[in-house]
Structures are given as C-alpha cells and as structure tokens.
Amino acid sequence: MAYERSGFVFDFLKIRSRVPPVPGQKASATGRVIARSVVTGGGGRVAGGARDAVSLTRAGFQGNPVGFRAVRMIAEAAAALPVICQDCERRYEAHPVLALLARPNGAQGRAELLEAVYGHLLLSGNAYVEAVAGPGSGAVPGELHALRPDRMSLVPGADGWPVAFDYSVAGRVHRFDVTEGLSPVCHIRSFHPQDDHYGLSPMQAAAVAVDVHNAASAWSRSLLDNAARPSGAIIYKGADGQSVLTPDQYDRLVCEMEAHHQGARNAGRPMLLEGGLDWKPMGFSPSDMEFHETKLAAAREIAVAFGVPPMLMGIPGDATYANYQEANRAFYRLTVLPLASRVLAALSHWLAGFGGEAVGLRPDLDQIPALAMERDQQWARVGAASFLSEAEKRALLGLPRLPGPGDGPEKETGGEGGA
Helix, strand or coil: CHHHHHHHHHHHCCCCCCCCCCCCCCCCCCHHHHHHHHHHCHHHCCCCCCCCHHHHHHHHHHCCHHHHHHHHHHHHHHHCCCEEEECCCCEECCCHHHHHHHCCCCCCCHHHHHHHHHHHHHHHCEEEEEEECCCCCCCCCCEEEEECHHHEEEEECCCCCEEEEEEEECCEEEEEECCCCCCCEEEEECCCCCCCCCCCCHHHHCHHHHHHHHHHHHHHHHHHHHCCCCCEEEEECCCCCCCCCCHHHHHHHHHHHHHHCCCHHHCCCCCCCCCCEEEEECCCCHHHHHHHHHHHHHHHHHHHHHCCCHHHHCCCCCCCCCCHHHHHHHHHHHHHHHHHHHHHHHHHHHHHCCCCCCCEEEECHHHCHHHHHHHHHHHHHHHCCCCCCHHHHHHHCCCCCCCCCCCCCCCCCCCCCCC
C-alpha cells in the first residue's frame, strides 16, 4: 500500500510515469526522479553570482596567491608521479596505453594533460577528457584532449543517466552523444552530496575564506594608496605652541632627514631634535594586528580546504607537523595520491572499453621521494614476514603475480618489471 500511494503521488505531480520495466534491464529505481530534479533544478549547480565555477576560478585562482599556489602544488605533484601499467599477470614497460599517455596529442605531453585534468577537478569539481579516433582501428584512441568544464554541460536522459554532453564555444555547440557505443568523453567528478551529475570542488568549500583573504588584500592596497601610516611624525611646537617652521627651517629639516636618517646605512641612527621639535612614533593598532591575523587565518583555511599543509606554503602560525619532511609526506599521502589514483583508475577503465586490454594505471609508490622511508619500511616488514608466501608478499607490495608452471610461454616473459 505504501508503494502504491507513493507512486500515486509521483504520478499526480507529473514527476514520473508508469513505464513497465524492461526484463533484464538494470536501472536505479529513483532514476526518473533524479532526471526530473536535475532538469527542473538547473543541473544542481551552486547558486549565487559569485559562487559559480568561472567566478570562483577568477577570484580564488587567478586573483588569490594562496589558492593559486595550492592548486599548482597539487596538480604539478600529481602530474609528475611515475605511472605503472599492469594487470593481474604482469607489469608493462611498454604498452599502447602508456604510449598514449606519454604523448596524448600533438600539443601536450603526459604532464601537461594530467595537470590540466587535475586543475579542472580542483577548481570546478569536474574534469572531461575527449578521445579522438586515430587513423587506424587501434585498441586505444589516437589522441586525448582535456576539455574545459565551464564550457561543458550534461544532458540527462529519462532514466537519469547522461545521454549527451554539450560543449559550447563562441556561440557554437558541439554535442557528444553517449547513448550508442563507448562514450567519447570521460567525465571525472568529485563527490557532491547535493548534485547528481556535477562534482563539488575545494574552491567552492573555501569560497568564504577566499572572499575574506581577497578583501584583506584589497584593504591593504587601499591603505597604501590612500592612508598609509608613516613610521613616525616630527611635531614642531614653538614658544606659543602654535608656531610653524620657516621655509628655510623646513628645507633644512628635510635635507637632514634624507641625508642622515634614510637608507640601510643609517638604520637605527639616533635623531637630534632641537628648537621645539618632538618625535612621535607610529605603529599598528591592536585592530590592525587582529586584521592581519584574520588574513592569515583565511589563508590557512584555503590551504586546508585543498589539503595542503600550511607549512608547505609558508603560512605562519601552523605547527601541526613536526617538520617540513613530515608535512610533505602527509601532503602526498593524504592529497596527491588519492587524487592521482582516482583519476588514473577512471582513465584506465574508460580506455579499456575501446577494445584494448583491461590494464590498470596507478602511481608508482616506490619512485616517490617523499615516501621513500615509508616504502623502505614496508618492504622490510613484508620481506621479514616468514609466514607469508611469495604470492602474498607480492600482492601486499602491489606487484603482479609470478607466472605459474601451467602458464603459456607468452606469459613467462612477464616478470616483475619486464614487458
């Protein structure tokens, strides 16, 4: 009765229709509701004039040094990771997928393409990679291109799954159809709790901190332009307390200040005042000092949102990690490696559908300098475990299994690192 009543309500609201399920077809029971909510809700994008991906990229990346450095650090570190291509049988030194990643297109190498993918994922929560067919019918595409997320829009179907991607440039729209065959576009997105098709970026989570930091920088710039405080003031009081310096006295005082009390050579030199002159130093007020701490706190919040230890970015006031080496290890372990592993796994799964071998792509942990000590300890610990077999040790270290006696001669060439 509860299901009939619920279905009656949905039919009444025109949210879903009673379509008999196709035998053998797998689909989510809430697919049609999701599709309808996406269409009526504007794609689930974050509302607000300054909270869209374009505005946040301009304010948080192009106009904010902390956000710029955080995104560049993560994207460059993840793109520079050595990549392993292997299956359950062997690890490949040469493979069509590795060759495609090494030179994905005529204008980019592996580092440039992956850096663009990671950057788009950090700034917008979404990354799109287009596969272009090669001149022949190879097992992998001929080229890979990273598409800008701000130009891409997803077209949901009746069952809630995407049926096409529209790429808009200069008033022209190109549609990528994903209903027939393998999708020519690989969509990688981060987790979003309130959106069915688009991801949530760290920049959106740090939007308030970005606004505070940019406002503080603008205030400091206005202070320098309009009301910058000097280091101090020379006050002249005559006999009656209201006299002023004569032009000759004023010129002499300015000349002595420039000649004897300016520049690095005269730093800390005492000043001799006469004739009713008095020196009054000026410094930051308590409110100015608190404002400076607010700016540093906003910078730390931006770094934390992206998963970069503030110590690595030179932000003072953070003592979470004992030293720089520990912070760098945590940066790779908690931020760079999860991002790179997820993107490489999505790319390898997508490329395997083009008719090639089902191989996996993942970062090579043994070639990351920041994790050298940690990996050495793991190798020593696994190697000293006498209760583990050779196959179990190789599985714990992420190595493919050794060929068995029943394997064919073509598999006997696939060792630990051989092709």
